[in-house]
Amino acid sequence: MASGDTLLILTPLNGEPLPTAFATLDLRNQHPVLDFDASANEGINFSAVLPRTYTGNGLEVNIHYAMSSATTGDIDWGAVFERIGEGQQDIDINGWASIKRVNDTPVPATCGHVDIVTISFDDGAEIDNLAAGEGFRMQVYRHAGDDTAAGDAELLFVEIKES
Amino acid sequence: MAQLSENERKDLWAALMAQASSRCEELGLTKQDLRDAVDAVDDWIEDNMASFNSAIPQTARTALTAQQKVQLLLCVIKKRWEVS
Numbered sequence: 001m002a003s004g005d006t007l008l009i010l011t012p013l014n015g016e017p018l019p020t021a022f023a024t025l026d027l028r029n030q031h032p033v034l035d036f037d038a039s040a041n042e043g044i045n046f047s048a049v050l051p052r053t054y055t056g057n058g059l060e061v062n063i064h065y066a067m068s069s070a071t072t073g074d075i076d077w078g079a080v081f082e083r084i085g086e087g088q089q090d091i092d093i094n095g096w097a098s099i100k101r102v103n104d105t106p107v108p109a110t111c112g113h114v115d116i117v118t119i120s121f122d123d124g125a126e127i128d129n130l131a132a133g134e135g136f137r138m139q140v141y142r143h144a145g146d147d148t149a150a151g152d153a154e155l156l157f158v159e160i161k162e163s
Numbered sequence: 164m165a166q167l168s169e170n171e172r173k174d175l176w177a178a179l180m181a182q183a184s185s186r187c188e189e190l191g192l193t194k195q196d197l198r199d200a201v202d203a204v205d206d207w208i209e210d211n212m213a214s215f216n217s218a219i220p221q222t223a224r225t226a227l228t229a230q231q232k233v234q235l236l237l238c239v240i241k242k243r244w245e246v247s
Contacts, residue, residue, distance in 0.1 A: 028187065035184070037177070037180075037181070038177070038180045038184070038194055039173070039176065039177035039180060039181075039194075040177075068183070068184035068185075068187055069180070069183040069184050069187065069188055069189055069190040070190055070193075071189050071190065071191050072191055072192065072193060073192075073193040073194065111187065111189050111190075112187070147194075148193040148194055148195060149193065149194065150180050150183070150190045150192060150193060150194045150196075150197050151180045151181075151183050151184040151190055152180075152181070152184035
């Protein structure tokens with residue numbers, strides 16, 4: 001595996017709700033989706049182990065989404081990592097790295113079309129010093145308080161690839 | 164019937180977006196545009212309540228409570244929506 005290769009694919013069925021303000025599981029024409037509200041910020045967690053094929057070039061988080069209703073406006077997505085590792089994180093508390101955002105992405109002009117937003121993370125602190133073979137959590141969220149697209153944003157897939 | 168408060172307008176705005184989303188109904192405007200429309204409709208209702216009341220014939224205007232008059236208006240609008 002090398003730069004540009006897919007490391008992980010996450011779907012709505014892998015989503016883990018937050019204690020509050022979480023995206024909700026739904027079906028759209030039988031496609032499992034995670035609905036992110038338009039009127040309040042919402043997020044969802046994913047847990048995984050970073051494949052041992054990761055070679056330290058950093059990660060790209062590709063968020064595949066469609067809008068429920070909006071055909072105009074923009075959307076703000078964010079992601080953040082938490083390394084669990086071995087003896088690295090007390091899982092009774094949270095230890096998130098710094099959030100990274102991609103703002104003001106114009107939504108598709110057709111509300112059922114899927115768009116892909118990429119959030120790039122450097123190796124090291126930006127991914128909470130996560131290393132190959134280590135467990136981690138990643139949180140994906142919509143900054144509905146800042147974006148302009150009306151109605152839900154529906155997440156279909158998240159691809160994590162090596163930068 | 165009091166004009167909607169800021170929180171009530173916000174709740175209504177959120178509910179309208181949620182309803183459109185549940186039906187995958189296209190919305191060709193931004194969140195702010197929709198919110199402006201909610202505010203404008205509420206303002207229009209407030210500005211025209213007296214006119215609406217005056218349009219009701221005297222007997223009904225006297226006999227019906229304020230709530231009944233609003234329900235009458237809702238029923239007429241709903242029926243117009245159904246038959247259109």
